[in-house]
Amino acid sequence: xxxxxxxxxxxxxxxxxxxxxxxxxxxxxxxxxxxxxxxxxxxxxxxxxxxxxxxxxxxxxxxxxxxxxxxxxxxxxxxxxxxxxxxxxxxxxxxxxxxxxxxxxxxxxxxxxxxxxxxxxxxxxxxxxxxxxxxxxxxxxxxxxxxxxxxxxxxxxxxxxxxxxxxxxxxxxxxxxxxxxxxxxxxxxxxxxxxxxxxxxxxxxxxxxxxxxxxxxxxxxxxxxxxxxxxxxxxxxxxxxxxxxxxxxxxxxxxxxxxxxxxxxxxxxxxxxxxxxxxxxxxxxxxxxxxxxxxxxxxxxxxxxxxxxxxxxxxxxxxxxxxxxxxxxxxxxxxxxxxxxxxxxxxxxxxxxxxxxxxxxxxxxxxxxxxxxxxxxxxxxxxxxxxxxxxxxxxxxxxxxxxxxxxxxxxxxxxxxxxxxxxxxxxxxxxxxxxxxxxxxxxxxxxxxxxxxxxxxxxxxxxxxxxxxxxxxxxxxxxxxxxxxxxxxxxxxxxxxxxxxxxxxxxxxxxxxxxxxxxxxxxxxxxxxxxxxxxxxxxxxxxxxxxxxxxxxxxxxxxxxxxxxxxx
Amino acid sequence: xxxxxxxxxxxxxxxxxxxxxxxxxxxxxxxxxxxxxxxxxxxxxxxxxxx
Numbered sequence: 001x002x003x004x005x006x007x008x009x010x011x012x013x014x015x016x017x018x019x020x021x022x023x024x025x026x027x028x029x030x031x032x033x034x035x036x037x038x039x040x041x042x043x044x045x046x047x048x049x050x051x052x053x054x055x056x057x058x059x060x061x062x063x064x065x066x067x068x069x070x071x072x073x074x075x076x077x078x079x080x081x082x083x084x085x086x087x088x089x090x091x092x093x094x095x096x097x098x099x100x101x102x103x104x105x106x107x108x109x110x111x112x113x114x115x116x117x118x119x120x121x122x123x124x125x126x127x128x129x130x131x132x133x134x135x136x137x138x139x140x141x142x143x144x145x146x147x148x149x150x151x152x153x154x155x156x157x158x159x160x161x162x163x164x165x166x167x168x169x170x171x172x173x174x175x176x177x178x179x180x181x182x183x184x185x186x187x188x189x190x191x192x193x194x195x196x197x198x199x200x201x202x203x204x205x206x207x208x209x210x211x212x213x214x215x216x217x218x219x220x221x222x223x224x225x226x227x228x229x230x231x232x233x234x235x236x237x238x239x240x241x242x243x244x245x246x247x248x249x250x251x252x253x254x255x256x257x258x259x260x261x262x263x264x265x266x267x268x269x270x271x272x273x274x275x276x277x278x279x280x281x282x283x284x285x286x287x288x289x290x291x292x293x294x295x296x297x298x299x300x301x302x303x304x305x306x307x308x309x310x311x312x313x314x315x316x317x318x319x320x321x322x323x324x325x326x327x328x329x330x331x332x333x334x335x336x337x338x339x340x341x342x343x344x345x346x347x348x349x350x351x352x353x354x355x356x357x358x359x360x361x362x363x364x365x366x367x368x369x370x371x372x373x374x375x376x377x378x379x380x381x382x383x384x385x386x387x388x389x390x391x392x393x394x395x396x397x398x399x400x401x402x403x404x405x406x407x408x409x410x411x412x413x414x415x416x417x418x419x420x421x422x423x424x425x426x427x428x429x430x431x432x433x434x435x436x437x438x439x440x441x442x443x444x445x446x447x448x449x450x451x452x453x454x455x456x457x458x459x460x461x462x463x464x465x466x467x468x469x470x471x472x473x474x475x476x477x478x479x480x481x482x483x484x485x486x487x488x489x490x491x492x493x494x495x496x497x498x499x500x501x502x503x504x505x506x507x508x509x510x511x512x513x514x515x516x517x518x519x520x521x522x523x524x525x526x527x528x529x530x531x532x533x534x535x536x537x538x539x540x541x542x543x544x545x546x547x548x549x550x551x552x553x554x555x556x557x558x559x560x561x562x563x564x565x566x567x568x
Numbered sequence: 569x570x571x572x573x574x575x576x577x578x579x580x581x582x583x584x585x586x587x588x589x590x591x592x593x594x595x596x597x598x599x600x601x602x603x604x605x606x607x608x609x610x611x612x613x614x615x616x617x618x619x
Binding site: 349352361362369432436440443444555558559 | 587591598609612
């Protein structure tokens with residue numbers, strides 16, 4: 001069955017033409033893309049199960065897991081969802097954004113299969129290492145901070161996983177190389193360009209990972225006698241945060257792709273959007289420094305330069321994309337006559353019944369308000385002191401990778417099922433409901449974490465905070481927030497389970513997909529340039545976003561001023 | 569040039585409304601609930617600060 005799912009009908013030259021997108025797709029790219037996509041969903045299932053157990057422990061009235069078990073499942077949750085689900089999806093996105101969008105055969109597709117094999121074996125090794133870790137070894141969580149020692153198999157698995165990812169990315173880069181060699185004057189399509197930038201950021205992060213984890217592995221097996229903990233922290237965050245910047249760049253590439261495919265969006269300014277991607281290239285990884293805001297090993301000047309100055313280059317890029325994508329949606333739909341000429345008719349008539357679109361649109365909105373604003377706030381040295389190591393930090397990154405990246409990838413997977421596997425969705429109504437259910441539940445869970453962290457200072461990574469053994473001090477006042485977190489996270493896991501149910505059932509039992517071009521793409525466009533159409537609805541929403549941004553920025557400074565007086 | 573009249577004539581097909589059923593309303597409800605939740609969180613934070 002699995003092998004059957006990977007195969008398709010191709011011409012003698014190995015190509016087929018997608019009836020919906022018109023893309024020429026070669027078997028050498030499509031089969032590996034399906035392999036990586038399916039593997040990602042397996043990681044999503046494992047990480048989702050662990051998420052439920054973690055949430056029902058942090059909801060301390062339930063208190064499901066003992067501390068030793070809590071850290072095991074927290075490690076499994078982090079590695080499956082922050083790393084495996086994301087990275088397998090991102091390699092698939094490289095194959096879509098490269099050979100598929102460019103209509104090319106993928107060179108070195110055997111390398112893709114080799115890379116996939118190494119990544120899967122490594123992921124199993126990491127899962128096994130986490131599962132079997134016993135004292136005196138420590139659970140690695142995501143950071144595996146030295147000098148705490150984890151299982152040697154864990155470090156080995158991380159190194160080989162990184163190598164496997166590099167090998168998997170090579171066919172994509174070779175494809176771009178061939179394209180530019182054959183057509184030196186031709187500009188890459190924006191989606192390919194975004195995937196290319198994602199790939200470069202990935203290489204930087206992966207090299208940082210090898211610089212970190214090879215010496216750490218040698219230290220763990222006794223070849224190297226000492227590892228400097230401050231050196232480890234600084235090196236680790238090249239991949240620790242770099243891997244999340246891959247998520248960001250890949251997610252934005254998916255936003256451009258999906259808003260066009262499902263709702264007829266256009267790129268209003270290629271130069272501006274490409275410029276924003278290039279800003280990411282130069283500035284986004286400097287944002288990793290915000291993890292070291294309270295680190296005594298680096299100077300205050302270093303921290304300020306990397307976060308409060310250089311990082312704003314990346315923030316500017318995000319703000320550009322945040323305007324460019326809805327503006328492209330508005331102008332593109334107006335150009336097709338969709339929604340009349342009112343301020344928001346283009347939005348009201350958008351395909352909200354299509355989970356590919358609703359997941360993408362919710363991802364854009366929720367990422368901006370929850371992940372984006374809080375990311376800028378906690379990325380500033382002074383404001384960071386209020387949130388550092390509190391539950392507000394997971395609140396922030398669930399606003400980026402859970403309601404942002406994961407929701408965007410879910411929307412993409414719905415279309416991968418139809419366009420690559422060519423299966424109709426089964427349980428159609430559940431599919432339509434799922435992005436809304438996941439979006440609202442995960443957003444409320446993220447806000448509950450932020451509130452518990454900012455207002456009460458509840459620590460992250462701690463299963464017991466309301467009745468701490470050996471002390472009368474407790475965070476019990478925050479219990480209602482932890483209850484909201486537990487309930488909302490459980491609903492979000494349910495929504496994740498619905499996603500898995502719909503996609504897996506569609507693959508196994510779905511009928512062969514009909515070649516239905518989405519309505520917006522089937523409508524002829526006006527001859528007028530896209531620049532000639534109003535984007536006033538997006539401007540209004542953008543101004544609203546900036547007002548909210550300014551309000552939260554001001555309130556954070558107000559709260560900071562009331563905490564304590566520095567230096568006295 | 570009046571862009572609005574041109575929008576209405578885009579592609580010669582006139583304004584088209586894709587039937588998205590009740591799902592735009594669902595979207596609006598979700599957004600209202602989330603902003604109300606965020607607003608309640610802010611009020612709660614302010615009460616904790618000044619109350």
